[in-house]
Amino acid sequence: MTKRAKSSKSKAKTPRARAKARARRMFPKRGRKTAKRDPLDSFVDAAAHALDLKIEPTWKGAIKTNLEVTLALAALCADFPLPDDAEPAPVFSA
Amino acid sequence: MDTAWAHASEIAAAVSDSRTSATAVVGGALARIAKHDRALNAFTAVTEERALAKAAAIDAERARGRRLGVLAGVPFAVKNLFDIAGLPTLAGSKINRDRAPAARDATVIARLEAHGAVLVGALNMGEYAYDFTGENVHDGASRNPHDVSRMTGGSSGGSGGAVAGGLVPIALGSDTNGSIRVPASLCGIFGLKPTYGRLSRAHTFPFVASLDHVGPLARSTRDLALAYDAMQGHDDDDPVCARRPVEAVTPLLARGSEGLHIAIAGGYFRAGASAPAQTALARVAAALGVTNEIELPEAKRARAAAYVITASEGGALHLGRLRTRGRDFDPAVRDRLIAGAMIPAAHVAKAQKFRRWYREQVLALFARVDAVLALATPCTAPAIGQRTFVLDGVELPVRASLGIYTQPISFIGLPVVAVPVPLQPLPIGVQIIAAPWREDVALRIAHALEQAGIVAATRPSLEGGK
Numbered sequence: 001m002t003k004r005a006k007s008s009k010s011k012a013k014t015p016r017a018r019a020k021a022r023a024r025r026m027f028p029k030r031g032r033k034t035a036k037r038d039p040l041d042s043f044v045d046a047a048a049h050a051l052d053l054k055i056e057p058t059w060k061g062a063i064k065t066n067l068e069v070t071l072a073l074a075a076l077c078a079d080f081p082l083p084d085d086a087e088p089a090p091v092f093s094a
Numbered sequence: 095m096d097t098a099w100a101h102a103s104e105i106a107a108a109v110s111d112s113r114t115s116a117t118a119v120v121g122g123a124l125a126r127i128a129k130h131d132r133a134l135n136a137f138t139a140v141t142e143e144r145a146l147a148k149a150a151a152i153d154a155e156r157a158r159g160r161r162l163g164v165l166a167g168v169p170f171a172v173k174n175l176f177d178i179a180g181l182p183t184l185a186g187s188k189i190n191r192d193r194a195p196a197a198r199d200a201t202v203i204a205r206l207e208a209h210g211a212v213l214v215g216a217l218n219m220g221e222y223a224y225d226f227t228g229e230n231v232h233d234g235a236s237r238n239p240h241d242v243s244r245m246t247g248g249s250s251g252g253s254g255g256a257v258a259g260g261l262v263p264i265a266l267g268s269d270t271n272g273s274i275r276v277p278a279s280l281c282g283i284f285g286l287k288p289t290y291g292r293l294s295r296a297h298t299f300p301f302v303a304s305l306d307h308v309g310p311l312a313r314s315t316r317d318l319a320l321a322y323d324a325m326q327g328h329d330d331d332d333p334v335c336a337r338r339p340v341e342a343v344t345p346l347l348a349r350g351s352e353g354l355h356i357a358i359a360g361g362y363f364r365a366g367a368s369a370p371a372q373t374a375l376a377r378v379a380a381a382l383g384v385t386n387e388i389e390l391p392e393a394k395r396a397r398a399a400a401y402v403i404t405a406s407e408g409g410a411l412h413l414g415r416l417r418t419r420g421r422d423f424d425p426a427v428r429d430r431l432i433a434g435a436m437i438p439a440a441h442v443a444k445a446q447k448f449r450r451w452y453r454e455q456v457l458a459l460f461a462r463v464d465a466v467l468a469l470a471t472p473c474t475a476p477a478i479g480q481r482t483f484v485l486d487g488v489e490l491p492v493r494a495s496l497g498i499y500t501q502p503i504s505f506i507g508l509p510v511v512a513v514p515v516p517l518q519p520l521p522i523g524v525q526i527i528a529a530p531w532r533e534d535v536a537l538r539i540a541h542a543l544e545q546a547g548i549v550a551a552t553r554p555s556l557e558g559g560k
Contacts, residue, residue, distance in 0.1 A: 047436040053417055059429055066433035069494075070405050073398035074441035077448050080395055088446035089453065089506075090304055 022075045040064055097122045099553050102168040102263040102317040106210065109167035112156065116149035116167030120212050123169035126261050127215065130556050134237050136246075136255035138174050139181055139216040145169070148212045163210030164320055170264040173250050174216040175223060176200040176308075177297040185299035186219040186249065188232045188422045189415055200297040201332070202266060202308060202325045209324040214262060217252030221424040223268060223301040224408055224431065225249040226276050226496035227476075231424040235478045238281055239554040240520055244475035247280035247496060249273040250311065254281035257311050259556060264312045264321050268298065270305045271400055272470075272500025275525060278311055278512040279470035280496075282521025283551045284540065285311045286318045289530045290507025292338070293322075296331030302407040303334075304446075305400065305504060313551035315541040318511065319344040322533065343534040350542040351382055354535060359468035359527075360387035362394050363499055366485035368473040370522050374515035375469055378524045381548040382539065384467060391455045392448075396502035399445035399452070401494075405434030406442045426493060453506040460529035465539055469499045470512045470523035503527055511536040513549040521552065 044064055048055045055063065095108055097119050108114045124142055131137050152167055172178070175185040177196035184190045198204075203213055218236045220228060228236035228251020236251030238244040239259035246254040250267025254277030257265050267274040269287040278285030286309045293308050300306055310321035326340040358379055364372075379385070390396075409416075409431045416423070416432055423431070459466070472485050472495070482489050485498075503510055508530060512523040528535040543549040 044436065048432075051413065051417075051435055053413075053432060053435070054420065055432065056420070059420075059425070059432070062425070062429035063432050063436075066405075066430045067436055070402060070433055070437055071441075074402045074437065074445070076398040077395055077402060077445050078441060080392070080444075080448055080451075082444075082447050082451055086447045087450050088443065089449035090446060 018079070022079070040068065098126055098260040100263065101314045102165060102312065103314070103320060105168050105263065106162070106164055106166045109152065109156070110162045116152040116212065117146065119167045120145050120149040120169050120214065123214050123262055130259055130261060133242050133556065134239060134255045134259045134261070135234050136217055136236055136252040136259065136261060137171065137215045138184060138218050138233055138252070139178070141178065141213055141215050145212050145214045148207065152210055152212070163208065165206060165324060166210035168211045168264060169214045169262045170206060170211050170266070171213065171215045171217050171253070171256050171262050172200070172203060172266040173219045173253050173268055175219060175268060175299040176203060176216075176266060178203065178213065178216055181216060183299050184216070185223065186221040186230055186233070189419050190299070196297070198297060201294040201329050205325045205327070206321065211264070211324070217250070217256055217265060219252055220249035221427045222408070222412065223249040223270060223273055224427045225493065226272060227251070227493050228254065228277060229478065237478070238475050239556060240282060241475065243477055244520070245280060245478055247277035247471065247475065250277050253277060253311050254283065257281070257313060258283045258551065259554065264310055264317055266308060267311055268301070269307045269309060269504060270301045271404060271504055272497035274309050274311060275470050275500045275510060275512040275523065276496050278514065279523025280475040282514040282516060283311055283313055284315055284318050284514060285309065285512040286322055286533065286537070287504060287510045288322065288533055289509045291334045291336040292509070292531070292533070293325050294329035294332040294335045296329050296335070300411065302404050304407065305404065307504065307507070315347060315511070315537055315544050316344065319347055319537050338531070341531070341534070343537050346534045347538060347541040349538050350545070351539045354464040354539065355462070356382055356384045356465045356467060356539065357386050357388040357463045358384055359390055359466050361389045362502070363390070363468040366472055366498070367469050370474050370517050371469045371472055374517060374522045375467065375524055377515055377548055378513070378543060379467055381543055381546055388459055388463065388466065390459065390466070390502065392452060393502040395448060396452045396505050397498060399448045400501040400505040402437060402441055402445045403449070405430065406437045409433070409435030409437070449505060456506060456508070457529065464528065464532070464535050466527040468503070468525045468527060470525045471496055472498060474517070474520035474522045499525065509533040509536055511540040513540045513543055514551055515548070516550050516552045
């Protein structure tokens, strides 16, 4: 049976579900009756301002969705324990 | 000879032996492009004048008794992110149409032509290579020669369509996360993504500098090897290009898979695969006598990290154009790039650290095996315009998910040959993955499978409107 990817409200059992839940905790959705905006909307606006990007209103939904997916995947990676002295992949040589 | 479906090696031998001329071969390719490209939409430019001049020069060389190159008279075409002298380098975009014409050819084009190959044009691709579908809002979708209502895969969509459709025997593509291997799989042809840093990317339009590769697509392993050997060698114009000698693989193909230890990638690389994909992998494994599975540790995180680095580097690359020309992007590409530009740097830094850790774990596996088999795509070619598909019971976006099995491999720059398993009604590919700088191993195994008739590029019917 086809199902859509788990929402943040479902139990976070898989690493991806845990990562999505974590991203959702960082940017919790607000109820409709709440006056405050979704923090991810505010983040998109602030980042666009910082990057000097003019975003048309019709683009915002897809940008936010893409950002949400990418942050969830980033959280999956961020969760992975590595020592402080782990070297990044690209190595600069003078 | 039937140059429409002849291998490059056969064409070059026939031209060298005067059984045909380069002019006749190139003229045949140009005629096929004129006849079939309306249906396939593989080409965005045809360099007819240049091609005929080059072919005439090759024929003149032969008439003077000179020895011709190993690709003498072989027509080829390139994804339109490779610089072609005299043409703007589109990289699948509308915006780049305003660029000045390229002053020179990409290094790999010059190297193929130095061996006698003849460039006949530039090929359609997903915008700025941020794509696995082969669709393009500006030029229209590349169409799969096995069923023109279906995707070629991308982003090297035109490269897949042109080779699988018999328009040219060899095409060049680029592969950041799977953009050679995905169209090779969906179009039923062979594709080689070499080791990161093996082939020069100089004078090509970039996408993600730390992940970009270039390589050939063809209808036989010998043609892949010939093209690959012709393009090898250091290039000062690409800082990533390794200082390694040319390590020719063509003479090694006949060694086959004898003595090589091969395993199947399990876990992540089997989850979610469709029945045809599983069938293809089983056929390849059975032919090679491979039964043991190994786990590439944390492959799911590897795919996630590749996704994050791609989004971030891609967003950074295009930030200026996103500021000034946002409306001129494909909306699906623009919105991903803008989101990528907004990723906090901490996530990208962590992904790059994870990348080194993952590389070390996977390289340790190559102490035990010479090659690993994995699916190339989770399914056969989706319909053009299809937005989602279901993998393992979960609905996922096609554009981002066709490369789920290719991303964790290119993430650490391993060489891969994608081989086509000719299933009905549509083909599908399997990846043969080797240790860094061991393209020879992957190509030997591919050649053995081809000799055994397990993998092959089958000829589609392009008549009757197909």
